[in-house]
Amino acid sequence: MPTWTSDHVKTVALEIGFDVCRITTIRPEWLASERLKQFVSAGYHGDMGWMEETLERRLHPNAMWDGARSAIMLGLNYGPDTDPLAVLDKPEQAGISVYAKGRDYHDVIKKRLKRLARSFAEETGEQVKVFVDTAPLMEKPLAEQAGLGWQGKHTNLVSREFGSWMFLGVVLTSAALEEDGAEADHCGSCRACLDVCPTKAFPAPYQLDARRCISYLTIEYDGPIPSEFRKAMGNRIYGCDDCLAVCPWNKFASHSNELKFEAQRYTDAPDLSMLSQLDDEAFRTAYSGSPIKRIKRHKFLRNVLTAIGNSGAKRFVPDVVRLLSDEHPLIRGAAIWALSELAPDQFVIERDQRLPDETDESVRREWQGRAG
Structure with a gap:
């Protein structure tokens, strides 16, 4: 040969x-x-x-x-x-x-x-x-x-x-x-x-x-x-x-x-606001064929919300508040931290309303300021 x-x-x-x-x-x-x-x-x-x-x-x-x-x-x-x-x-x-x-x-x-x-x-x-x-x-x-x-x-x-x-x-x-x-x-x-x-x-x-x-x-x-x-x-x-x-x-x-x-x-x-609005289907469509798709929406939005918390931009507050109700605890927890950074007064209001009904321990720790 x-x-x-x-x-x-x-x-x-x-x-x-x-x-x-x-x-x-x-x-x-x-x-x-x-x-x-x-x-x-x-x-x-x-x-x-x-x-x-x-x-x-x-x-x-x-x-x-x-x-x-x-x-x-x-x-x-x-x-x-x-x-x-x-x-x-x-x-x-x-x-x-x-x-x-x-x-x-x-x-x-x-x-x-x-x-x-x-x-x-x-x-x-x-x-x-x-x-x-x-x-x-x-x-x-x-x-x-x-x-x-x-x-x-x-x-x-x-x-x-x-x-x-x-x-x-x-x-x-x-x-x-x-x-x-x-x-x-x-x-x-x-x-x-x-x-x-x-x-x-x-x-x-x-x-x-x-x-x-x-x-x-x-x-x-x-x-x-x-x-x-x-x-x-x-x-x-x-x-x-x-x-x-x-x-x-x-x-x-x-x-x-x-x-x-x-x-x-x-x-x-x-823009971070645009990314924060991606639901699961939109996320999978947006990143089809991309390595980003592999981390899935919950980790992606955890990262997006961390960036939003670091942005100092008040215009993101409505996006953050909306995600406080997301079904995934990782996203809810990241939204809590982002809100505490962008709007501390609103954070207190949301905490008093939401903490009693929150069942996920990691999310509760975020509300209580005890995250690791």
Whole structure:
């Protein structure tokens, strides 16, 4: 059967639509496993129990598939054409992470990975498996080993060509391909990403405490936003780009040419009042095909109401009062906090009327000012 060289793999990858492709060998030694153990042991994964449950499979690529000999690492640029932090100066608008302003990147990347893997397998007879970041595979250490970039002090991959704006995909194969060299760390003494974090989520360079991370709190975390982080969230309702956006290496990045990542309806800094009025059907329609849809309306409106509480805009009070009667306790609790911030006098009136009939303990704690 025809043999694909590493150079041919890269040529086909670029033709399919990836921006960069490099290759590494699956080696027995794997320092990333110790870092992952320390991360989970310290509890930095928060409520992401699946990280602990799948720990053994995450510890080494061969734990996912013992037949893997090489990893084809693919990168796709999603660099924005405007400053993603500019919205933070517009507190009545919603701040949404750059990666979520278009079609779900998992869908975009997986289709291309499957095209590449299918062609490779059919023409070489080798086995392949494809992975995006939903699988228990540590793709960032593999990407560093392949030379796509290096894991910066914010723990995300940094590229000399694309800065901090790159999606990753992986094709593991049983083929022994010629590998590329690893990328060195070019962060130097810079600590811009660490210093900009609103919630101080980095206990040390190259370490992330997800429990303090706004991306984790707005996307992964299921409960009420902890009181200590609410003010720091500002108007960020889905993810947080601060540590990525301040990376000096972004000056070499270009705007993504990927039309599928262009902003969709409701995602380009929308008005918070408009978002607060989305019922379940409208939410699902608005974010069809978007990663935002996965957090569902109750977590989305929890985030929106936190942003409303931080906005200082009295015009949002009617929206907040309406949501005090929402059927979901997470939304009611967030509305209580937002009202206490925007209209303290009205908060007292509503509390006296509603608290006696409230049966959810977390919501009662919000009324009583005892939220965690």
